[in-house]
Amino acid sequence: xxxxxxxxxxxxxxxxxxxxxxxxxxxxxxxxxxxxxxxxxxxxxxxxxxxxxxxxxxxxxxxxxxxxxxxxxxxxxxxxxxxxxxxxxxxxxxxxxxxxxxxxxxxxxxxxxxxxxxxxxxxxxxxxxxxxxxxxxxxxxxxxxxxxxxxxxxxxxxxxxxxxxxxxxxxxxxxxxxxxxxxxxxxxxxxxxxxxxxxxxxxxxxxxxxxxxxxxxxxxxxxxxxxxxxxxxxxxxxxxxxxxxxxxxxxxxxxxxxxxxxxxxxxxxxxxxxxxxxxxxxxxxxxxxxxxxxxxxxxxxxxxxxxxxxxxxxxxxxxxxxxxxxxxxxxxxxxxxxxxxxxxxxxxxxxxxxxxxxxxxxxxxxxxxxxxxxxxxxxxxxxxxxxxxxxxxxxxxxxxxxxxxxxxxxxxxxxxxxxxxxxxxxxxxxxxxxxxxxxxxxxxxxxxxxxxxxxxxxxxxxxxxxxxxxxxxxxxxxxxxxxxxxxxxxxxxxxxxxxxxxxxxxxxxxxxxxxxxxxxxxxxxxxxxxxxxxxxxxxxxxxxxxxxxxxxxxxxxxxxxxxxxxxxxxxxxxxxxxxxxxxxxxxxxxxxxxxxxxxxxxxxxxxxxxxxxxxxxxxxxxxxxxxxxxxxxxxxxxxxxxxxxxxxxxxxxxxxxxxxxxxxxxxxxxxxxxxxxxxxxxxxxxxxxxxxxxxxxxxxxxxxxxxxxxxxxxxxxxxxxxxxxxxxxxxxxxxxxxxxxxxxxxxxxxxxxxxxxxxxxxxxxxxxxxxxxxxxxxxxxxxxxxxxxxxxxxxxxxxxxxxxxxxxxxxxxxxxxxxxxxxxxxxxxxxxxxxxxxxxxxxxxxxxxxxxxx
Numbered sequence: 065x066x067x068x069x070x071x072x073x074x075x076x077x078x079x080x081x082x083x084x085x086x087x088x089x090x091x092x093x094x095x096x097x098x099x100x101x102x103x104x105x106x107x108x109x110x111x112x113x114x115x116x117x118x119x120x121x122x123x124x125x126x127x128x129x130x131x132x133x134x135x136x137x138x139x140x141x142x143x144x145x146x147x148x149x150x151x152x153x154x155x156x157x158x159x160x161x162x163x164x165x166x167x168x169x170x171x172x173x174x175x176x177x178x179x180x181x182x183x184x185x186x187x188x189x190x191x192x193x194x195x196x197x198x199x200x201x202x203x204x205x206x207x208x209x210x211x212x213x214x215x216x217x218x219x220x221x222x223x224x225x226x227x228x229x230x231x232x233x234x235x236x237x238x239x240x241x242x243x244x245x246x247x248x249x250x251x252x253x254x255x256x257x258x259x260x261x262x263x264x265x266x267x268x269x270x271x272x273x274x275x276x277x278x279x280x281x282x283x284x285x286x287x288x289x290x291x292x293x294x295x296x297x298x299x300x301x302x303x304x305x306x307x308x309x310x311x312x313x314x315x316x317x318x319x320x321x322x323x324x325x326x327x328x329x330x331x332x333x334x335x336x337x338x339x340x341x342x343x344x345x346x347x348x349x350x351x352x353x354x355x356x357x358x359x360x361x362x363x364x365x366x367x368x369x370x371x372x373x374x375x376x377x378x379x380x381x382x383x384x385x386x387x388x389x390x391x392x393x394x395x396x397x398x399x400x401x402x403x404x405x406x407x408x409x410x411x412x413x414x415x416x417x418x419x420x421x422x423x424x425x426x427x428x429x430x431x432x433x434x435x436x437x438x439x440x441x442x443x444x445x446x447x448x449x450x451x452x453x454x455x456x457x458x459x460x461x462x463x464x465x466x467x468x469x470x471x472x473x474x475x476x477x478x479x480x481x482x483x484x485x486x487x488x489x490x491x492x493x494x495x496x497x498x499x500x501x502x503x504x505x506x507x508x509x510x511x512x513x514x515x516x517x518x519x520x521x522x523x524x525x526x527x528x529x530x531x532x533x534x535x536x537x538x539x540x541x542x543x544x545x546x547x548x549x550x551x552x553x554x555x556x557x558x559x560x561x562x563x564x565x566x567x568x569x570x571x572x573x574x575x576x577x578x579x580x581x582x583x584x585x586x587x588x589x590x591x592x593x594x595x596x597x598x599x600x601x602x603x604x605x606x607x608x609x610x611x612x613x614x615x616x617x618x619x620x621x622x623x624x625x626x627x628x629x630x631x632x633x634x635x636x637x638x639x640x641x642x643x644x645x646x647x648x649x650x651x652x653x654x655x656x657x658x659x660x661x662x663x664x665x666x667x668x669x670x671x672x673x674x675x676x677x678x679x680x681x682x683x684x685x686x687x688x689x690x691x692x693x694x695x696x697x698x699x700x701x702x703x704x705x706x707x708x709x710x711x712x713x714x715x716x717x718x719x720x721x722x723x724x725x726x727x728x729x730x731x732x733x734x735x736x737x738x739x740x741x742x743x744x745x746x747x748x749x750x751x752x753x754x755x756x757x758x759x760x761x762x763x764x765x766x767x768x769x770x771x772x773x774x775x776x777x778x779x780x781x782x783x784x785x786x787x788x789x790x791x792x793x794x795x796x797x798x799x800x801x802x803x804x805x806x807x808x809x810x811x812x813x814x815x816x817x818x819x820x821x822x823x824x825x826x827x828x829x830x831x832x833x834x835x836x837x838x839x840x841x842x843x844x845x846x847x848x849x850x851x852x853x854x855x856x857x858x859x860x861x862x863x864x865x866x867x868x869x870x871x872x873x874x875x876x877x878x879x880x881x882x883x884x885x886x887x888x889x890x891x892x893x894x895x896x897x898x899x900x901x902x903x904x905x906x907x908x909x910x911x912x913x914x915x916x917x918x
Contacts, residue, residue, distance in 0.1 A: 087167055094164030100133060101140060101157035107132040108141025109151070109202070150205030152189040155182045184235060191215070192228050221687070411682040418680045420604045420692040424627075427815055430599060434807045435538035435800070443475055443533050443563055450480070453506060453527055457482060460505045464498060466490055476561035477796040478532035478783055479510075483522040492516060495523055510779035518791045526561070526794060528779045535559050535782070537592060537800035541599055552673065553606075553695060553731065556596045557589070557756070557786060558798040566795055568788070570597075570697065570733075573754035574726035579739035579769040580758025585782040585797055586735055587617050589756060590701065591805055592798045593733060594621070597697070598808060603627040607822040609649060609698045613705040615641045620802065623809040626817030630696060630824055638821045643709045644875060650717035652827040653698065653730060657721060659825065660693060660728035672729035694822070695729045703736040704743045710873035715745065722751030739769040753789040758782075758797075841916045844883055847872070849913055851880045852889050856909045861890040861899025887916065 111130040131137035144153035159182055165172045190208025195216075197203055204212065215224045421427070450473050458468050467487035474481040486495065492515045503511035506527055514524035540546060540556045545565050553570035560566050570576065576593075580586035597606060607630040612618040618639050621629070629638035632645070632652055640646050660672070667684055669675040672693055675684075684690035698721070700706065706714045722732055734752070736743055739760060757769045759778035766775035770787050778784065782797035845851075847870055854869050855861055861884070866877040881899070884890045889912070891900035903909050 087169075091164045091167035094160050094167060098157045098160035098164065100137075101144070101160065102154060104131060104133045104137035104140045105145060105151075105153055105157065107137055108145055145205060146202045148205050149186060149190045149207050150193050150203050152186050152193075152205070152208075155186050155189075158182065181239075188228070188231055195224055195228060405683070408681060408683040415682070418682055418692070420676075420680070421602050423818065424603055424816065427603060427627075429602070430808055430811050432538060432542045432599075434811055435541060435595075435804050436536065437538055438534055438536040441477075441533055441536065441539050443477065444531070445475060446529075446531070449530060450475075453480070454482065456505050457484070457502065457525060460498070460502060461495070464494070464501075466494060466498075474562050475529075476563055476794075477535050477559050478779065478781075479526045479528055479561055479794060479796075481561045482525045482527060483517065483520070484525065485522050492523065510777045510783070512774050512777045512794070528783075532781075532796075535796045535798050537595055537798045537804065540565050540798045541596065546596070546600075549600075553697070554596060554600050555593050556798065557592065557784070558782065558796045561794055566786070566793065568754070568786075570731050571695070571729075573731070573788070575722050575732040575752045576734070576754045576756060577744065577748070577752035577769065578733065578735040578756045578758075579744070579760060579765070579775075580735075580737065580784075581760055582737055584758040584760075584778070584780045585784065586737070586758050587701070588782060588799060589758065589784065589797050590617070590699065590733070590735055591800050594699070595800050595805065595808060598624075598628065598812065601695070603812075603817065604692070604694060606695045606697065609653065609696060609824070610639045611646050611649070611698070611700045611706070612639055612641055613643070613646075613702045617701045618699065620805045620809055623813035624817075625813075625821045626819070627812050627815070630822035633823050633826050643706065643873065646706060647710055647713050647717075647873075648827045649824065650698075650714060650721070652824040653696070653725075654717050654720055655825040655827060656696070657725045657728055657730055660730075661724075663690060663693070664728065666690075671727045693729060695731065698730070698732045698734075700732070700734045703734045704738045704740075707743050710875075711867070711871045713873050713876060715748070719747045719751060722748070739765045741768055744768055755787040757785045757787070841887075844887075844916075845876070845880050848880060848883055852884060852909060852913065853906065855884060855890060855901055856903050856906055859901045861901050888912075 108131060129135045129138050131141065133140075144156065145151065159179070162173050162175065162178050166175055190204045191211050192204075192208075194204030194208030194212035212224065215227065219227070454471060454473065458471065461468055461484075467490060468484050469487045470485040472483050474483070484495075486492075496513055496515045499511055499513045502513070502525065503509070508528050510526075510528045512526040514526070516522065517524045535558045540558065543565050546554065546556050546567060549567060551567065551569040551571070554567055555570050555576075556565065556567045558566060570593075578586060578589060580589075594608070606628060608621070608628050609630050610618045610621060622637065622639055625631075625638045631638040631640075632649055635645065635649075640649055664670070664672075664675050666688070667675055667678055667690065669678060672695070676692060678684050679690060679692055700718075718732070718734070721730060725731070732752075734748075739757075755769055757766065757775035757778075759780045760766050760769065760775045763773045763776045766773050769775060770785060770792065772792065774792065775785055782799060784795050784797050786793045786795055851866050851870060854866065858865065861881070863874070863877050863881045866872060866880060867874060870877070872880075881890065885892060885899070889901070889903055889909070891902060893899065903912060
């Protein structure tokens with residue numbers, strides 16, 4: 065017996081108890097103090113505003129505290145949380161608990177490791193909470209706010225979050241040894257142990273050993289390590305049973321639950337011949353096992369810790385094989401969490417969905433009362449007129465040997481549709497040829513024959529009514545169909561022949577081409593479209609770019625500039641009337657389109673609706689340039705005038721916007737009085753599937769706008785044809801008068817708006833710096849050399865010739881002529897005469913241009 069043992073035996077039990085009392089006292093005191101701290105902090109966080117104000121009034125009995133530990137709890141919460149390290153103060157309470165357990169010699173925690181982790185979180189948790197809450201509240205404390213503010217001022221917001229992310233990442237790498245090599249090694253070790261364990265229980269034909277002998281040797285080795293084998297039977301001759309009185313627990317691979325093993329084990333290794341016929345007849349296919357861990361329950365064999373099911377059916381009629389092949393696949397379960405979705409959901413839970421209307425939260429949509437009430441718009445049926453027209457139609461067709469089997473009438477606001485069913489054997493072309501004869505017989509203007517009517521087995525004859533009914537804008541805006549629509553950009557045109565309100569979604573058109581002669585309702589149609597959009601969309605959802613070469617049609621909307629209009633940064637007025645500003649605006653819209661496509665690309669969205677939905681769900685970070693994107697509608701009131709003055713400089717950006725801008729929410733409404741082929745070119749028509757035609761002068765103009773006749777047979781005053789790519793519909797456009805538009809614009813303009821109009825990207829023209837006095841070869845126009853060749857080859861220094869040859873506007877052609885003069889190719893301005901050409905032939909010109917390039 066050693067001296068230490070003798071000393072312990074000689075010491076009295078009373079002495080041991082005396083020495084342990086201080087340890088117990090201090091240990092329990094630390095633990096109790098940690099509990100008091102924790103509950104004081106929790107109570108303080110629940111009522112921190114009132115508790116903070118009461119922290120310095122401990123001796124005032126009149127003031128009551130809401131803290132669970134009274135004013136002492138207020139004082140502790142104020143000192144540790146508000147004035148110190150925020151919610152990281154709970155770590156201090158935890159450290160008191162750790163110290164208390166160490167004093168009591170209860171090794172629940174590893175002391176040095178626990179202290180190291182605690183110091184790390186005490187340093188970084190306040191800074192992280194300060195950055196997350198931006199100094200609002202007490203979660204970061206004074207320490208967290210000041211350090212966050214200091215770092216934010218030095219390295220910026222992105223740098224601050226980078227430092228925080230790097231510190232957290234470094235902590236996890238050091239704590240959990242997350243280096244790629246170590247992680248891969250651990251996964252490989254787990255797979256090797258799992259597969260090795262399964263292989264030790266089942267023979268594998270890939271190992272190239274005899275099943276009989278190796279299985280017997282493996283079972284003998286296993287039995288020798290766990291107990292005595294009482295009976296071992298050859299696998300092919302019957303059932304092999306292991307019986308052992310005592311066994312040690314079987315060690316499973318890391319990651320699987322430990323299962324206790326009973327003392328008596330009976331494991332059936334191979335099926336008995338009396339129970340199965342598979343061994344005699346053989347198994348044709350390998351059996352693949354799916355192994356899934358079962359709940360931890362006492363089992364008798366390690367095989368019962370898994371749910372073993374063959375994934376390939378066993379066919380007893382297959383030829384025999386010596387070995388049964390088992391394909392064992394163990395797939396690790398990996399829990400993948402999308403950090404971005406989780407963060408966005410947290411932001412939504414905290415702040416709600418992003419509301420783009422908050423900037424103008426008090427904006428009131430215009431009431432219907434602003435529009436004039438024209439009284440009852442019910443259609444009056446004149447039976448005498450119907451009967452008279454029916455008899456005239458039937459009589460005329462009978463005179464031309466066209467028999468009618470059936471006829472019916474549908475009365476609309478301005479037109480009555482007579483549908484006839486011809487007798488068998490009557491050709492449709494025979495009826496279409498009689499259009500002028502029917503018009504003459506009915507003494508009516510605007511007869512249109514639809515042969516045959518789409519989707520019906522009839523032929524339609526549209527006959528204008530003698531007393532048409534007005535369709536007011538108020539009636540269609542106040543309708544339930546318009547008020548309850550879910551269209552993105554609802555446009556209400558008016559009413560159909562069957563007196564139904566007709567609406568279309570501009571976002572799905574996606575662009576509209578309008579044409580009509582002067583005074584036939586084209587400008588009223590534009591006002592109807594704009595009015596319907598203003599009644600349905602909030603200013604944050606929709607912006608207009610208005611081009612008005614006539615300077616008077618769209619000037620009414622100047623009052624809503626700070627609400628609905630968009631313009632260039634340096635533009636004085638939002639409604640564009642100058643041709644040069646139109647060119648710059650169209651090119652600026654192209655830049656806006658390209659920018660929006662980049663935003664959609666980075667957000668993995670296909671269209672504007674998906675993008676704005678993601679932004680509202682806070683899945684897109686504004687610090688990365690993302691923003692809520694309103695719809696932009698470009699309205700051009702007189703396109704023919706722009707083509708005459710600017711040519712391709714207008715046509716090309718219009719065509720580019722029409723081709724690409726649909727997905728990013730930019731839509732075009734282009735109107736013209738003269739729908740000729742040199743104004744509405746093939747490139748324009750190809751990208752404007754939706755067309756609206758008011759009355760035009762000739763059938764050629766009707767074919768230009770609609771690709772079919774009929775617009776020349778309209779009666780005017782809002783009578784229009786709408787083509788959506790499938791069929792042509794005859795509509796009566798809703799009437800909205802100028803005073804109604806003025807009242808609407810004043811109502812919107814009087815409300816609080818944005819600080820300015822929606823600003824489009826700045827666009828600088830390529831030839832804006834060109835001048836006559838000083839020629840810079842690096843700043844010459846892109847068509848400079850081609851224009852020089854035309855001038856020299858024709859020996860005519862004419863600006864108008866450049867306009868015709870290059871299809872340019874006058875301004876650009878004049879700037880190119882100024883550059884030719886500054887470079888010495890042509891002479892100075894010579895009044896009405898053409899400029900003198902200073903280079904005689906093309907060979908000399910090419911040498912001259914080569915010198916300019918060098």
